[in-house]
Amino acid sequence: MRKVMTCYAVAVALLLLGLLIATAGGWGVLAITFAGPSNATLRNCLAGGFAIASLAALVALGFGRWRGLALVAYVILFAGLLAWWWRIEPSNQRNWQTDVAVLPYATIEGDLVTMHNIRNFDYRSETDYTPAWYDKTFDLRKLHGVDLITSYWMGPAIAHVFLSFDFGDDDHLAISIETRKEKDEAYSTLKGFFRQYELFYVVADERDVIRLRTNYRRSPAEEVYLYPLHAPIEHGRQLFLEYIQRINTLKDHPAFYNSLTTNCTTGMWLHSRVNPQHLSFDWRIIASGYVPQLLYRHGLINSAGLPFAEVRRQAHINARAQAADDAVDFSRLIRTDNPAQPVEPAAQPAEDPGTRSE
Numbered sequence: 154m155r156k157v158m159t160c161y162a163v164a165v166a167l168l169l170l171g172l173l174i175a176t177a178g179g180w181g182v183l184a185i186t187f188a189g190p191s192n193a194t195l196r197n198c199l200a201g202g203f204a205i206a207s208l209a210a211l212v213a214l215g216f217g218r219w220r221g222l223a224l225v226a227y228v229i230l231f232a233g234l235l236a237w238w239w240r241i242e243p244s245n246q247r248n249w250q251t252d253v254a255v256l257p258y259a260t261i262e263g264d265l266v267t268m269h270n271i272r273n274f275d276y277r278s279e280t281d282y283t284p285a286w287y288d289k290t291f292d293l294r295k296l297h298g299v300d301l302i303t304s305y306w307m308g309p310a311i312a313h314v315f316l317s318f319d320f321g322d323d324d325h326l327a328i329s330i331e332t333r334k335e336k337d338e339a340y341s342t343l344k345g346f347f348r349q350y351e352l353f354y355v356v357a358d359e360r361d362v363i364r365l366r367t368n369y370r371r372s373p374a375e376e377v378y379l380y381p382l383h384a385p386i387e388h389g390r391q392l393f394l395e396y397i398q399r400i401n402t403l404k405d406h407p408a409f410y411n412s413l414t415t416n417c418t419t420g421m422w423l424h425s426r427v428n429p430q431h432l433s434f435d436w437r438i439i440a441s442g443y444v445p446q447l448l449y450r451h452g453l454i455n456s457a458g459l460p461f462a463e464v465r466r467q468a469h470i471n472a473r474a475q476a477a478d479d480a481v482d483f484s485r486l487i488r489t490d491n492p493a494q495p496v497e498p499a500a501q502p503a504e505d506p507g508t509r510s511e
Contacts (some may be wrong), residue, residue, distance in 0.1 A: 167214050174214075174227065178207025181234050188241055190478040193377060198236040206230055223350035225458040229352060243351045243407035251284055253333045255355035258277055259397045264293040268326065272357040275479070279369045297318045299389045301380040301454070302327070303445055304366045306373045312442040313366075314417050317359060317379075317395050325484045327362045328396050329355040330420040332410045345412030352420075354400045354413045378468040379487065381455040388428040395427040 156395065179183075181203045189196035206227065213223030233472035245256065256271040267290040275283040298319035309397045317328035332340055344350070356364055366375040382389075403452040418441040425431045432451060437443035445468075448454045449461050456464045477486035 170224070171211055171214055173293050174207055176473060177231055178204060178211075181190065181207065181231065184234070184238060184342070184347055186302075187344050187349055188238075190354050203230075203234070206495075208499060209455060221247070236346075241348050243348075244405045245351070245404075248336045250334050250336055252282075252339070253353050253355070254288055255330070256404050258401050261394075261397070265291060266291050266393075270354060270356070272355060274365075274367050276361075276365060279365065279371070280430075289326075291318075291320050291324070293390050293393070295324075296390055297321055297386060299327075299382045299392065301383070301445065301448065302363060302377060302427065303380070303442070304377045305442060306370075306374045306375045306463060308442070310440045310442045312444070313443050314421060314441050315355075315362070316392075316396075316421065318389065323482055323485045325359050327355075327357050327359050328361055330417040331355050334375070335435055342412050345410060345416075346387065347408045350410040352408045354396070356400065360479060363470075364474055364478070364483065367471045368478065377447065377470055377474065378465065379470050380448070380464070382448070382469050383453055383455045386427075387407070388473050391427045392424060395424045399424065399444075419443065452459065 159252040163305065182200045185196060185203060186202040189199055197389040210223050213219045217362070234410050252272070252274065255272075258269045259269065259271075259298075267288060269288045270286045271289055272284050273287060275285065296318060299312065300317045300319065302317060303314050305312045313329070313331075315327060317325050319325050331486045332345065332350035334340065334350060344494050363377060363379075366376050413419075418438050422432070422434065432447070432453075435447055437447040445454065445465065446461060449456060449464065454464060459467075467490075471487060473482070473487045477483045480486055
């Protein structure tokens with residue numbers, strides 16, 4: 154019986170080792186493929202060589218005579234790969250696409266925050282535009298609201314999520330966590346796992362960052378929703394300053410975007426931890442399309458006691474944004490006919506939508 158149990162334990166251990174080698178091999182091949190030498194032939198040879206080494210280590214698990222030596226060799230090889238991987242550094246000095254070419258930053262004097270390089274492009278299509286940036290000073294004492302914007306283009310589970318800070322008098326500043334792409338570089342979720350994009354905070358006029366999505370993106374089209382958030386305004390100020398601190402840090406210390414760990418929703422969640430009683434991590438932070446349901450469930454969306462389906466219907470702004478187009482009061486017009494207003498104290502959700510995707 155003991156011999157049987159020993160054999161069983163060895164089999165399980167070998168199976169786990171095999172899964173570990175296969176996972177490491179797959180990751181290594183993709184890492185070399187996406188981040189390896191610029192010479193395609195050399196890059197492909199290195200990726201193929203690592204794949205062969207991983208397969209050889211897997212085969213060696215079945216031969217006791219070679220198992221130990223093969224594992225030691227593979228660990229050394231993988232350690233070398235990791236050493237190379239951690240030496241890949243982000244940079245602010247690349248041939249950037251125009252929409253992410255200029256880094257925003259802020260200067261702070263007491264309650265006054267001067268935001269430099271606010272993007273405000275004049276679009277004729279998604280790819281045809283007149284670039285423009287401006288500077289503006291915002292008074293933290295005038296901040297009286299924060300809005301959540303979600304944009305969907307591939308079903309209910311995935312959305313791009315960002316915030317807009319309301320300083321009154323139709324004065325809104327949107328901040329969107331995105332990838333910083335080089336010229337002729339397209340976005341790929343898979344590449345986003347392998348240090349292929351720098352992290353970029355788009356600081357923009359709403360006529361830019363919202364109108365781009367509602368009025369000009371067609372392949373695929375995007376459906377955009379705007380939800381006024383409910384929280385103490387001091388939390389909004391702390392959150393805004395946390396964003397500003399990260400934006401200023403990236404100006405001198407670039408960082409990589411990651412499709413799973415450093416993206417629009419995880420970044421927003423990490424920034425929210427500056428405030429007490431922030432939300433615990435939830436699977437809907439990864440399935441970003443369900444972030445509005447998560448916030449509604451915790452009473453953080455101004456719902457006026459309405460069920461989530463109705464709140465979501467009222468939050469849809471595509472038609473209003475298309476009608477407003479380049480109007481100077483674009484921010485006011487996209488909020489017209491949206492009856493969900495701040496209430497004190499926070500209304501309790503009329504229903505718990507759970508995982509629904511209304």
